[in-house]
Each structure stands twice: as structure tokens, then as C-alpha cells.
Amino acid sequence: MEYTLWARGLRRHYGSGPSLVRAVDDVDLAVAPGETVGIVGASGSGKSTLLHLLGGLDRPDGGEVWLAGRRLDGLSETAAARVRRRGIGFVFQAFHLVDELTARENVELPALLAGTSRRAARRRAEDLLERVGLADRVGQLPGRLSGGQRQRVAVARALVNDPGLLLADEPTGNLDSAAATDVLRLFGALRAEGRTVVIVTHDSRVAGTADRLITMRDGAFTDETVLGRPAAGSAALAGLDL
Numbered sequence: 245m246e247y248t249l250w251a252r253g254l255r256r257h258y259g260s261g262p263s264l265v266r267a268v269d270d271v272d273l274a275v276a277p278g279e280t281v282g283i284v285g286a287s288g289s290g291k292s293t294l295l296h297l298l299g300g301l302d303r304p305d306g307g308e309v310w311l312a313g314r315r316l317d318g319l320s321e322t323a324a325a326r327v328r329r330r331g332i333g334f335v336f337q338a339f340h341l342v343d344e345l346t347a348r349e350n351v352e353l354p355a356l357l358a359g360t361s362r363r364a365a366r367r368r369a370e371d372l373l374e375r376v377g378l379a380d381r382v383g384q385l386p387g388r389l390s391g392g393q394r395q396r397v398a399v400a401r402a403l404v405n406d407p408g409l410l411l412a413d414e415p416t417g418n419l420d421s422a423a424a425t426d427v428l429r430l431f432g433a434l435r436a437e438g439r440t441v442v443i444v445t446h447d448s449r450v451a452g453t454a455d456r457l458i459t460m461r462d463g464a465f466t467d468e469t470v471l472g473r474p475a476a477g478s479a480a481l482a483g484l485d486l
């Protein structure tokens with residue numbers, strides 16, 4: 245089987261001598277198409293650092309990352325940005341929406357940057373905003389949306405280029421319980437439709453949506469639990485054009 249995401253011997257250390265921090269220390273990971281993998285662990289255990297390495301946002305000191313059969317670490321910044329734009333959707337705790345752009349414009353932006361026509365980007369953004377339950381908010385600026393609505397816009401934006409892989413870092417971390425439930429449902433739906441997702445979380449409800457749960461401590465994997473079976477293989481991978 246070709247894995248959507250495959251990493252071996254990943255290492256990222258900070259500092260040196262007595263102040264050395266092994267943020268990620270010799271991690272191996274293989275994520276199958278259609279799988280939702282949850283990563284949990286105490287604060288400082290290396291979850292975000294790992295996610296950044298997997299998404300090509302940071303370079304490892306050692307090891308390899310492969311996305312859909314293509315090596316990601318070691319690419320030039322421009323090439324990595326291109327792979328990220330097309331192949332990976334990111335969802336962060338802090339949303340990272342552009343305040344001056346409407347919900348629809350925020351979702352359109354990565355599609356336009358990837359060369360999609362204006363009309364197609366607009367149609368896709370509107371479809372996705374409808375899917376996340378925000379059809380009536382497309383023209384709203386983020387400042388006028390609730391936290392849960394903003395995160396749903398961010399999820400729609402992450403999906404706009406139909407990426408083969410979705411990486412989420414504490415997607416409910418900034419949300420109250422009701423808003424977190426909405427976002428949780430959304431991740432449940434993504435799992436059911438065979439999306440491939442790696443999700444870092446402190447929220448046990450979010451962790452419960454994963455097919456496989458990995459616990460990190462001091463930069464390493466200490467435990468792995470299989471919770472479910474991935475939905476049928478991801479169609480998105482087949483169409484992934486890197």
C-alpha cells in the first residue's frame with residue numbers, strides 16, 4: 245500500500261548541552277489513505293513540532309517525510325510551499341484567517357494562489373461554506389463570526405484545494421464546548437468521507453474521532469491505540485497532483 249504520509253527517524257532538537265530539548269526524537273509514522281490519526285500527550289511533549297515537520301512547515305534535523313510518495317523534507321522553501329498548497333490542508337487552533345477578507349474570500353484565497361480560476365474558486369468556496377453550515381455567512385468578515393464559525397471557515401479553507409492530507413493542531417483549543425461540538429462533527433464527517441487526517445489535540449472528544457490514537461512523551465511515541473477502522477480509501481489521494 246502507498247501511504248498518504250510516511251515518516252521515518254524524524255528528529256528535531258532545540259538548544260544544546262544542558263538546555264537541549266528533544267522536541268521530536270526518532271519518530272516513525274505511517275498514515276494510510278482514509279485514516280484519521282490522533283496525537284495526544286502532555287504539554288511540551290512535541291505534538292506541534294511533529295505536526296510542523298509532517299506538513300513541511302519546519303525542517304527536521306534528521307529523518308524523512310514522504311507525502312503521497314514524494315519526499316517533502318529537504319525541498320527548497322518554494323517547492324515545499326507548492327506541495328503544501330496543493331497537497332496539505334492546515335487547521336490551527338488560532339484560525340489564522342485574514343481579518344480584512346470575507347469568509348468566502350478567505351476560503352477562495354488558497355485556490356487562487358494555486359492557479360484555480362476565479363469562478364471555480366468562488367464556486368468551490370461557496371460549496372464548502374455551505375457544507376460547514378455557513379451558507380448564510382459567506383460575505384461576513386471573520387471579526388463578525390463566532391469562534392466556532394471562524395474555525396469552520398478555516399476547515400473549509402483547508403479543503404479548498406482538495407488536499408490529500410489534512411493536518412489539524414488543536415482545532416477545538418480556542419472554542420467553547422458547543423462550538424467545539426460543531427467542529428468535532430465536522431471532523432467526524434471528514435473521517436466518514438475517507439479524508440486522511442492527522443489531528444493533534446488535548447480534547448478527549450476529538451481524540452475519540454480518530455481511528456488510531458498515538459501518545460507522545462518527551463518527543464517520542466509511547467503508546468498507540470487502535471479505535472476504529474478507516475473509512476474506505478481516500479478518493480482525494482488518487483487525484484492528488486503534486
Ligand SMILES: Nc1ncnc2c1ncn2[C@@H]1O[C@H](COP(=O)(O)OP(=O)(O)OP(=O)(O)O)[C@@H](O)[C@H]1O
Nearest residue numbers: 258259265267285286287288289290291292293294
Ligand atoms: N522554537 C523553539 N525553540 C526552542 N524550543 C522549542 C521551540 N519550539 C518548541 N520547543 C520546545 O520543544 C518541546 C515540544 O514543544 P511542542 O510545542 O511541540 O509541544 P506540544 O506537545 O505541542 O505542546 P502543547 O500541547 O503545549 O502545544 C517543548 O519543550 C518546547 O518548549
